[in-house]
Amino acid sequence: xxxxxxxxxxxxxxxxxxxxxxxxxxxxxxxxxxxxxxxxxxxxxxxxxxxxxxxxxxxxxxxxxxxxxxxxxxxxxxxxxxxxxxxxxxxxxxxxxxxxxxxxxxxxxxxxxxxxxxxxxxxxxxxxxxxxxxxxxxxxxxxxxxxxxxxxxxxxxxxxxxxxxxxxxxxxxxxxxxxxxxxxxxxxxxxxxxxxxxxxxxxxxxxxxxxxxxxxxxxxxxxxxxxxxxxxxxxxxxxxxxxxxxxxxxxxxxxxxxxxxxxxxxxxxxxxx
Amino acid sequence: xxxxxxxxxxxxxxxxxxxxxxxxxxxxxxxxxxxxxxxxxxxxxxxxxxxxxxxxxxxxxxxxxxxxxxxxxxxxxxxxxxxxxxxxxxxxxxxxxxxxxxxxxxxxxxxxxxxxxxxxxxxxxxxxxxxxxxxxxxxxxxxxxxxxxxxxxxxxxxxxxxxxxxxxxxxxxxxxxxxxxxxxxxxxxxxxxxxxxxxxxxxxxxxxxxxxxxxxxxxxxxxxxxxxxxxxxxxxxxxxxxxxxxxxxxxxxxxxxxxxxxxxxxxxxxxxxxxxxxxxxxxxxxxxxxxxxxxxxxxxxxxxxxxx
Numbered sequence: 001x002x003x004x005x006x007x008x009x010x011x012x013x014x015x016x017x018x019x020x021x022x023x024x025x026x027x028x029x030x031x032x033x034x035x036x037x038x039x040x041x042x043x044x045x046x047x048x049x050x051x052x053x054x055x056x057x058x059x060x061x062x063x064x065x066x067x068x069x070x071x072x073x074x075x076x077x078x079x080x081x082x083x084x085x086x087x088x089x090x091x092x093x094x095x096x097x098x099x100x101x102x103x104x105x106x107x108x109x110x111x112x113x114x115x116x117x118x119x120x121x122x123x124x125x126x127x128x129x130x131x132x133x134x135x136x137x138x139x140x141x142x143x144x145x146x147x148x149x150x151x152x153x154x155x156x157x158x159x160x161x162x163x164x165x166x167x168x169x170x171x172x173x174x175x176x177x178x179x180x181x182x183x184x185x186x187x188x189x190x191x192x193x194x195x196x197x198x199x200x201x202x203x204x205x206x207x208x209x210x211x212x213x214x215x216x217x218x219x220x221x222x223x224x225x226x227x228x229x230x231x232x233x234x235x236x237x238x239x240x241x242x243x244x245x246x247x248x249x250x251x252x253x254x255x256x257x258x259x260x261x262x263x264x265x266x267x268x269x270x271x272x273x
Numbered sequence: 274x275x276x277x278x279x280x281x282x283x284x285x286x287x288x289x290x291x292x293x294x295x296x297x298x299x300x301x302x303x304x305x306x307x308x309x310x311x312x313x314x315x316x317x318x319x320x321x322x323x324x325x326x327x328x329x330x331x332x333x334x335x336x337x338x339x340x341x342x343x344x345x346x347x348x349x350x351x352x353x354x355x356x357x358x359x360x361x362x363x364x365x366x367x368x369x370x371x372x373x374x375x376x377x378x379x380x381x382x383x384x385x386x387x388x389x390x391x392x393x394x395x396x397x398x399x400x401x402x403x404x405x406x407x408x409x410x411x412x413x414x415x416x417x418x419x420x421x422x423x424x425x426x427x428x429x430x431x432x433x434x435x436x437x438x439x440x441x442x443x444x445x446x447x448x449x450x451x452x453x454x455x456x457x458x459x460x461x462x463x464x465x466x467x468x469x470x471x472x473x474x475x476x477x478x479x480x481x482x483x484x485x486x487x488x489x490x491x492x493x494x495x496x497x498x499x500x501x502x503x504x505x506x507x508x509x510x511x512x513x514x515x516x517x518x519x520x521x522x523x524x525x526x527x528x529x530x531x532x533x534x535x536x537x538x539x540x541x542x543x544x545x546x547x548x549x550x551x552x553x554x555x556x557x558x559x560x561x562x563x564x565x566x567x568x569x570x571x572x573x574x575x576x577x578x579x580x581x
Contacts, residue, residue, distance in 0.1 A: 098362035105334050107362050110354055116324040117359055120331020127313035128293065129335060148355075151324035158319075
């Protein structure tokens with residue numbers, strides 16, 4: 001378990017964003033917006049929350065590259081694997097693959113799969129192994145269209161899986177439109193509460209709020225953190241723009257994005273100019 | 274087969290503390306004993322099969338070996354992507370039990386029939402299929418599933434033409450059953466191969482319609498992928514008769530008959546008797562449906578006569 005201070009985590013998130021942009025620029029890969037919206041949450045989970053027995057499931061599998069960048073930043077993904085992202089022969093495709101990396105327990109990418117898996121892990125740890133292992137699961141807001149999210153929510157609440165934390169990356173944009181236009185989810189916190197969760201609603205880019213939510217004393221209910229985020233966070237021309245779910249970066253855009261993110265060249269993997 | 278399945282799986286669960294049992298809210302008058310003795314290792318996941326398969330995968334990722342039980346169509350088609358992504362791609366030891374293979378559920382209607390379960394699952398990576406021929410075949414299949422480190426499926430069925438005709442031999446690995454005593458070397462004749470409880474159609478013909486035991490060899494398959502290198506009696510029979518009639522209570526497309534035909538076994542004639550719905554389909558007992566699609570002992574007798 002790393003015990004990063006909040007200022008350290010802010011710096012970590014900058015470094016992860018730079019690493020993430022470099023990956024995408026070099027690979028000419030899309031899914032930039034979604035990664036930038038969840039990197040602060042991932043930085044907290046891997047920089048502070050996670051203990052050795054704990055597990056993280058990326059139910060929003062399209063956030064894989066932000067997870068790869070985070071794992072690599074914290075030394076949990078070897079350089080030689082990381083360098084192959086998106087290339088032929090890689091173990092790091094655009095959505096996490098099965099049995100590919102020790103640090104990623106489950107393949108995801110078809111939405112609505114990770115949360116049932118996380119619920120099953122939580123049930124097993126709490127009720128069968130009787131261990132104190134915890135499970136965190138990151139779900140996108142658009143993913144809440146999937147019925148299995150709510151099947152798993154019923155299950156987790158019924159079995160009092162207080163070792164499960166579900167984080168909703170609520171950036172308000174999904175595949176082909178704004179969430180409120182495609183399939184309105186609001187009021188999202190009240191929905192999760194009605195399904196039997198303890199709910200925290202936070203700014204998903206504010207580390208103090210992220211920490212308060214993760215550290216809040218619970219009860220027997222599973223915990224849902226509705227993290228209000230900005231798709232494309234940190235890069236002015238990407239923020240809240242649907243097209244950055246799909247587009248790759250040109251060189252000029254990459255340089256502008258690095259300027260927006262700020263931070264220094266911290267490592268060989270940071271974005272370079 | 275449900276009684277035999279519960280008995281066998283109860284034994285597995287008693288011996289292996291890492292095994293657990295998950296039901297999709299089914300098992301009235303069958304699972305009460307398991308429910309009361311397993312504690313939290315027994316889990317009723319409710320009427321939510323997709324979540325149930327994901328939960329099973331999650332539990333397996335922590336080192337558990339879940340048996341997951343539902344009615345065959347609900348345990349397969351409803352959640353096939355969860356089986357594919359969450360279980361099969363990770364090669365997890367999740368054992369799926371589908372009750373009511375083929376037309377077993379009869380008058381319950383087409384939503385409850387399972388005529389393509391094997392087709393759907395056989396294409397999935399790492400998946401092994403078990404389809405016992407008779408009640409006394411179930412325990413061996415459960416024991417094999419319990420040995421596997423990867424996923425498996427068992428199709429539990431009741432044949433409308435079921436007999437209690439005993440197998441004369443059962444291969445310890447493939448579980449393939451031989452139901453004839455015709456000594457080698459043989460000349461001519463026909464090899465009848467049934468997949469799972471489909472073989473009961475042939476056994477009914479043997480027991481009640483005087484199917485020619487001098488010239489007809491009857492085998493029951495129970496496991497996929499096939500391993501015909503081990504099923505030497507079956508290979509020898511087909512090599513001598515060169516004629517195969519394959520019987521399965523399953524659609525032709527994607528069924529075990531197609532797989533058999535593509536397995537490299539050499540023959541001169543191959544005919545599949547299989548399940549189907551007909552235009553203007555009406556509904557009834559399992560036997561009604563078997564009659565409707567000509568999947569009967571009488572039809573087999575005719576096929577044997579016509580094929581000779």
